[in-house]
Amino acid sequence: MGELEAKVPDAGRRLSFASLGSGSKGNATLVSDGETRVLVDCGFPMRDAERRLNRLGLHPRQLDAILVTHEHGDHIRGVGALARRYRLPVYLTAGCWLSRRLGDVPDRRWILPQTRFAIRGLEIDPITVPHDAREPVQFRFRAHGRHLGVLTDLGHPTQHVVDAFRGCNALVLECNHDRQMLADGPYPFRLKRRVGGDWGHLANSQAAALLPQLGLDRLERIVCSHLSEQNNHPERVREILAPLLDGDETRLMLAAQDKGLSWQSIA
Numbered sequence: 001m002g003e004l005e006a007k008v009p010d011a012g013r014r015l016s017f018a019s020l021g022s023g024s025k026g027n028a029t030l031v032s033d034g035e036t037r038v039l040v041d042c043g044f045p046m047r048d049a050e051r052r053l054n055r056l057g058l059h060p061r062q063l064d065a066i067l068v069t070h071e072h073g074d075h076i077r078g079v080g081a082l083a084r085r086y087r088l089p090v091y092l093t094a095g096c097w098l099s100r101r102l103g104d105v106p107d108r109r110w111i112l113p114q115t116r117f118a119i120r121g122l123e124i125d126p127i128t129v130p131h132d133a134r135e136p137v138q139f140r141f142r143a144h145g146r147h148l149g150v151l152t153d154l155g156h157p158t159q160h161v162v163d164a165f166r167g168c169n170a171l172v173l174e175c176n177h178d179r180q181m182l183a184d185g186p187y188p189f190r191l192k193r194r195v196g197g198d199w200g201h202l203a204n205s206q207a208a209a210l211l212p213q214l215g216l217d218r219l220e221r222i223v224c225s226h227l228s229e230q231n232n233h234p235e236r237v238r239e240i241l242a243p244l245l246d247g248d249e250t251r252l253m254l255a256a257q258d259k260g261l262s263w264q265s266i267a
């Protein structure tokens with residue numbers, strides 16, 4: 001699976017993104033339009049998040065906000081500490097806040113699902129997804145005429161999700177598990193049922209079925225994310241997604257748990 005190198009973060013006025021890391025041990029995605037920089041989730045403890053940001057050429061002070069998708073630990077572990085230490089506003093749904101899992105967050109801004117908002121020039125559409133959290137959303141970003149979708153923690157693709165993410169130029173997409181590996185793997189039955197169920201996580205086969213509905217011809221970058229270390233393997237993901245891409249596998253990338261993904265600019 002190809003991983004294009006990042007050069008300079010935020011160089012020029014482009015919609016860009018990077019991953020601090022992705023998987024069940026922690027998720028965080030950076031999005032920048034060259035002026036505004038936001039962190040989508042922070043599932044890493046603060047020190048670890050600082051180190052991962054540094055790897056991508058950023059100091060937390062250079063962030064403008066943290067956006068939270070939902071209250072699961074792999075998305076919020078470092079949110080409160082980072083927000084307090086660096087006085088960052090945190091955008092989240094009321095349901096997510098009412099889960100009481102975030103600790104003290106002094107500067108809260110409410111996300112209304114399906115209601116676009118902007119942080120300076122960066123436009124953000126929060127989109128409701130089926131997942132076993134209080135009021136989960138995922139995000140579609142727009143800047144400089146380009147669109148980026150961040151779509152993980154998706155129990156199953158709904159028509160609403162298809163309509164909301166159609167036509168993106170780049171997509172960070174959950175490829176959580178291989179159904180067979182999940183079935184044969186070590187998880188207890190209840191957890192298998194949760195992960196594989198309609199309010200759990202997206203299987204590779206579901207991601208493969210979803211992609212053509214979102215418009216493959218416009219997708220310059222497809223970043224496979226939130227892979228389960230127990231129930232998936234990058235090679236299994238590549239096997240199932242590569243045939244959709246007419247041999248152009250360079251569009252396919254991986255946001256890994258440890259290494260994340262370097263900066264990607266959407267041309």
Ligand SMILES: [Zn+2]
Pocket residue numbers: 023024027072074075153226
């Ligand atoms: Zn997650």
Ligand SMILES: [Zn+2]
Pocket residue numbers: 070072131133153
């Ligand atoms: Zn989750």
